[in-house]
Amino acid sequence: MVSQTLSAGQNLELEKRPLLTVKNVSKRFxxxxALQNISLTVPEKTIxxxxxxxxxxxxxxxxxxxxxxxxxEGQILFDGKDITEMHVHDIVKLGLVRSFQVPAPFKKMTVAENLLVCGQDNPGENFVSSLNRSRWRASEKESVDKMFKVLKTVGLEDKVDTLAGELSGGQLKLLELGRLLMLNPKMMLLDEPIGGVNPVLANSILSHIINIRNEFGTSFLIVEHRLDIVMKYVDYVYVLSKGNLIASGTPSEIVERRELYDVYLA
Ligand SMILES: Nc1ncnc2c1ncn2[C@@H]1O[C@H](COP(=O)(O)OP(=O)(O)OP(=O)(O)O)[C@@H](O)[C@H]1O
Ligand SMILES: [Mg+2]
Incomplete structure (x- = not known):
């Protein structure tokens, strides 16, 4: 029997403010x-x-x-707000964004265009403010400046004019990170950010994630299978099995728990 997990709010780096709190969440199909009574927290600036x-x-x-x-059942709080029954677009506006297991960029658009379409609240899209040329001009310049900053952060500066469809699998994952960064997130949920990527690029993607946390203060909740690569980059680990949260701890604590290996092999 795997030892008990701690309850929400009790478990992780209490000196940091909790950004995401999942309380007793269950989901049935x-x-x-598929999920039974899950509780976990992710503090700010934490991976x-x-x-x-x-x-x-x-x-x-x-x-x-x-x-x-x-x-x-249950409740989900983000940055002090109850988001349990909010719609995706309202959650994104609060600064909580996610990637998907399979990246889905606009393949016939360039890397730059893929980033620019992710910017929010473009005044040119609103009829009244679109008439105020100085307003959308300033905003477009801001978006382009931000796009170049994001490209640098994810290491795709030299791919600015490349079509997304011509990028490698690893570069697509970096583009996905960049698209999320354009939304100024406080937290990113990443579903298998190094899935199917060779170890060298996988380490590079994870280093970029560390840089994003350090540079922008972004928190991350990352889903990943490749524990040999990912463990050394994260602050805290939650373990799910058959819809239950069966363990949590620092990477070194989790690695020591030999009984958890049976869960993977079962
Ligand atoms: N929309 C759905 N309808 C019915 N069952 C679902 C649905 N989505 C997920 N499930 C079931 O819920 C369980 C959990 O699925 P989920 O996709 O969350 O697993 P996962 O941990 O992400 O797996 P993987 O590592 O393969 O991505 C599985 O048994 C799956 O078949
Ligand atoms: Mg999955």
Whole structure:
């Protein structure tokens, strides 16, 4: 029997303010519980990792937090607000964004264009403010400046004019990170950010994630299977099995828990 997890708000780096709090969340599909009574927190400026075998509920939890699904029970708080039954676009406006297991950029658009379409609240899209040329000009300049800053942060400066469809798998993952950064997030939920990427690029992507946390103060909840690579980059780990949160701790604490290996092999 794996030892008990701690309850929400009790567990992680209490000196930092909790940014995301998941309290007793359950999600059913018919009579099947994909998540049962899940509680966890992610403080500000923290990189948390969510692991577990296939079908353990990782993506379902990301879907509940990001508003794709609403939980059947429980509560989700982000930056002090109850987001349990908010819609995806309202959650994004609060600064909580997510990527998908398979990146979906606009393949026939350049890297620059892919980033620029992600900017929010473009005054040129509003009829009244579109008449005020100085306003949207200033805003477009701001977006382009930001786009170059983001490209530098994710290391794609030399791909600015490349079509997204011509990028490698790893570069697409970096583009995905860049698209999320354009939204000025306080927190990113990343579903398998190094899935299918070679180890060299995988380490590079994770280093970029560390840079983003350090430069912008962004928090992360990352779902990843490749524990050999990802563990050394994260501050805290949550372990799911069959819809239950069965363990949590620092990476070194989790690595020491030999009984957790059986969960992966089962
Ligand atoms: N929309 C759905 N309808 C019915 N069952 C679902 C649905 N989405 C997920 N499930 C089931 O819920 C369980 C958890 O699925 P989920 O996709 O969250 O797992 P996961 O941990 O992300 O797995 P993987 O590592 O393979 O990505 C699985 O048994 C899955 O079949
Ligand atoms: Mg998944």
């Amino acid at each position: 018919g009579s099947f519980y 948390a990792l969510l692991i577990g075998p296939n079908g353990s509920g990782k993506t379902t939890l990301i879907n509940c937090i990001s508003g794709v699904y609403w939980p059947d």
